[in-house]
Amino acid sequence: MRAKMKPYKKTDAGEILVNDEGIEKVWVPSQETQDTTVIGLAELLNETQMMADHAAIMTMLLPPEQLGEQHNQAKKFRETFVKLHQRALQTEPQPEPVRRLSDEVLPQAEAIHAFKERLLQDQENGRIHTLMWPSLLDHLARETERFMDRQEQAMAGRIQQDREEIIDFWADIMSEHSDFIAHLLDPAEIESIAQSSDFADEFAAVSEEHELQGKTDPVLGAIADLIDFKETALTAVQEAEIQSMIPPELADHVRREAILFLHELMRVDAMTGIQMEAA
Ligand SMILES: [Fe+2]
Ligand SMILES: [Fe+2]
Numbered sequence: 001m002r003a004k005m006k007p008y009k010k011t012d013a014g015e016i017l018v019n020d021e022g023i024e025k026v027w028v029p030s031q032e033t034q035d036t037t038v039i040g041l042a043e044l045l046n047e048t049q050m051m052a053d054h055a056a057i058m059t060m061l062l063p064p065e066q067l068g069e070q071h072n073q074a075k076k077f078r079e080t081f082v083k084l085h086q087r088a089l090q091t092e093p094q095p096e097p098v099r100r101l102s103d104e105v106l107p108q109a110e111a112i113h114a115f116k117e118r119l120l121q122d123q124e125n126g127r128i129h130t131l132m133w134p135s136l137l138d139h140l141a142r143e144t145e146r147f148m149d150r151q152e153q154a155m156a157g158r159i160q161q162d163r164e165e166i167i168d169f170w171a172d173i174m175s176e177h178s179d180f181i182a183h184l185l186d187p188a189e190i191e192s193i194a195q196s197s198d199f200a201d202e203f204a205a206v207s208e209e210h211e212l213q214g215k216t217d218p219v220l221g222a223i224a225d226l227i228d229f230k231e232t233a234l235t236a237v238q239e240a241e242i243q244s245m246i247p248p249e250l251a252d253h254v255r256r257e258a259i260l261f262l263h264e265l266m267r268v269d270a271m272t273g274i275q276m277e278a279a
């Protein structure tokens with residue numbers, strides 16, 4: 001697994017690191033950082049980009065001729081979050097600027113969340129016919145909800161660091177990514193589909209049950225393997241070594257989310273003093 005982290009911004013209170021090996025960057029607070037301003041900014045950097053990606057994906061999958069209004073709305077969200085991401089890049093990890101940014105981002109996150117929920121209900125009930133599965137819309141909505149929750153907590157000065165919650169949330173997300181990838185691959189890509197479906201099953205099982213094995217946690221090894229798979233998939237999609245209808249931006253998006261999962265887990269383990277190696 002590569003996913004190398006480099007220094008991004010540092011204050012007395014903590015440090016943000018960055019990975020720039022894909023299409024977009026991914027930011028993480030350094031493992032010992034407990035400062036909620038620093039954590040809050042790292043999440044704002046990631047999530048403004050993630051929401052811009054979600055909006056771009058929705059724009060692509062809402063046919064403009066049939067669903068012009070929704071298509072244009074998605075496009076507007078894309079513009080809004082691209083701007084907010086630019087602002088995040090210019091924000092220093094200090095309490096006041098981060099709070100101001102957070103206050104601007106949260107209402108927009110609320111709005112895009114409501115938009116996703118509305119599309120989900122309309123698609124589920126057959127009122128509209130987008131190119132998005134209800135499970136994709138539900139996935140996008142849940143990611144937004146967790147971001148908003150964590151951002152509110154960070155701005156209140158306390159962010160939940162619960163190992164079980166991290167695994168419960170992300171294992172489902174990882175399982176769904178693998179299912180999405182399996183369904184977007186060319187049906188002729190039998191091996192890659194099977195590999196992706198195996199990851200989907202593995203993470204669905206992790207979500208059901210995960211136990212530490214002494215001082216090792218098999219989940220960490222599973223995430224590292226999944227990051228490898230997603231990194232390889234990104235290159236394969238970019239270079240057309242694999243046939244699919246996966247936009248490279250989507251392959252990159254799910255790669256970054258896997259990195260976030262690993263780092264949230266490693267950080268909570270570092271904080272609680274549990275030293276675990278990948279099994
Ligand atoms: Fe996402
Ligand atoms: Fe996702």
